Amino acid sequence: MTESLAVVTGGTRGIGLALSRRLVHLGHRVIAFYGSDRAAAEKAEAEAPERLTALRVDVSDPEQVATAARRIVDEHGAPAVLVNNAGVNRDRPFLELTDEDWRRVLDTNLSGPFWLTRALAPAMLAAGGGNVVNIGATTGIRVRVDGANYSASKAGLLQLTKCMALELAPTIRVNCLIPGMIDTEELRVRWRLDDPERMAMTLDEIPSRRMGTTDDIADALEFIVGPGGSYLNGQKLIIDGGQFMW
Numbered sequence: 001m002t003e004s005l006a007v008v009t010g011g012t013r014g015i016g017l018a019l020s021r022r023l024v025h026l027g028h029r030v031i032a033f034y035g036s037d038r039a040a041a042e043k044a045e046a047e048a049p050e051r052l053t054a055l056r057v058d059v060s061d062p063e064q065v066a067t068a069a070r071r072i073v074d075e076h077g078a079p080a081v082l083v084n085n086a087g088v089n090r091d092r093p094f095l096e097l098t099d100e101d102w103r104r105v106l107d108t109n110l111s112g113p114f115w116l117t118r119a120l121a122p123a124m125l126a127a128g129g130g131n132v133v134n135i136g137a138t139t140g141i142r143v144r145v146d147g148a149n150y151s152a153s154k155a156g157l158l159q160l161t162k163c164m165a166l167e168l169a170p171t172i173r174v175n176c177l178i179p180g181m182i183d184t185e186e187l188r189v190r191w192r193l194d195d196p197e198r199m200a201m202t203l204d205e206i207p208s209r210r211m212g213t214t215d216d217i218a219d220a221l222e223f224i225v226g227p228g229g230s231y232l233n234g235q236k237l238i239i240d241g242g243q244f245m246w
Contacts, residue, residue, distance in 0.1 A: 005079040007072065009033040009059050009116065010086030012044040014184040015135070018214030019083055019221050020044065024051045026222065031072060031079075033057040033086060059086045059112030060104060069119030078123035078130065081225050084113035085135040087153075089190070091146040102149050109153035114160060121168060129171045131225040134161050136178040136236060141246055158236060165234030173233045175224050180240020183211040208241030 006023040010016040011032030017040075020032045030052045034041045041054035057068045072079065088108045090101040113134050124130040139147055140154025158176055165174035181187065181202060193199045193211075203209055220239045223229050238246060 003076075004028045004081075005072075005076050006030045006081035006083070007033070007079045007116075007120070008083040008085055009057070009112065010035070011083070012041045012054055013037060014186055015179060015182060015214050015217050016083075016085040017044055018218045019085060020052060021047070022215075022218035022222055023081060023083075024048045026226075028081060029053075029076070031055055031076070033059065033068070035059075035086070059116060060088075060107035062111070062115045065112065065115040066119055069116060073120070073123045078127035079120060080124075080127075080130045082117060082120055082124075082130065082132045083135065083221070084116060084132070084157075086112060087135070087137070089147070089150050091150065093146055094148045097149060105149040106153050106156075109150070110156045110160065113157060117164060117174075121164075121172060125168070125171050129173075132164065132168075132172060132174040133221060133224055134174070134176045136161075136176045138178060138180060138238070138240060138244055140178070142244065161236070162234045169233055173229075175229075175232055175234065176236040177217065177220055177224060178236055178238040178240070179212065179217050180238065180243050181206065181211050182217060183213055206241040206243045210241065212239060212241060 006028040008016055008020045011020040012034040020030045023030050032044060032052055032054050034054050034056055045052055045054050058064050088105055090105050117132055134157050136157050137154040139151045140158050143151040161174055161176040168174060188194055216239055220237055
């Protein structure tokens, strides 16, 4: 029996690492893309020897993406699950955004999922199907100050999800998983949540009265790619404790 394969971009830290761990737990062999943090990649590999392999790929570079996709298919076959999780922020006021700020964020957050899915989907179709899960953001629906590039990239990802779901159905299901305020080191730093006052203000906006955990997002991924989500296609699933209720 051929081993089931999953690919997770940005899969060695934060939410991405939790998704990689869950897919390993579900019986997949995971190839986790990472950008530059080799120490985190090695630590992730050490957690699941023989089950998780870290692969350095800059998803904003179409040539690197194409090369990685060919290698994956040639060496392992078609993935059953593809999670487009890698993302980057470069927040600045709109009038101060540089061309590089714009390109880097759009290429990573929007073009990366396009390039990788386009490269892997033919093999997935030929193998009889699979799941693509794009990791979105609440700012793709409700914008924020200093995030024009990020919000645009995540709004585009929502529409890309629907287009891919429409054209790859019924063999491949494509959905978008949208985390709310998830308790990661990156989020705590960006939103200064180690300040009790700022944390209290944040919790006041969440009806569930707690921050989300990376396991909450992994639970949602497990539902989407599992038999319980078999009729879910082209949808956005928001895991936010009721903060936005869109």
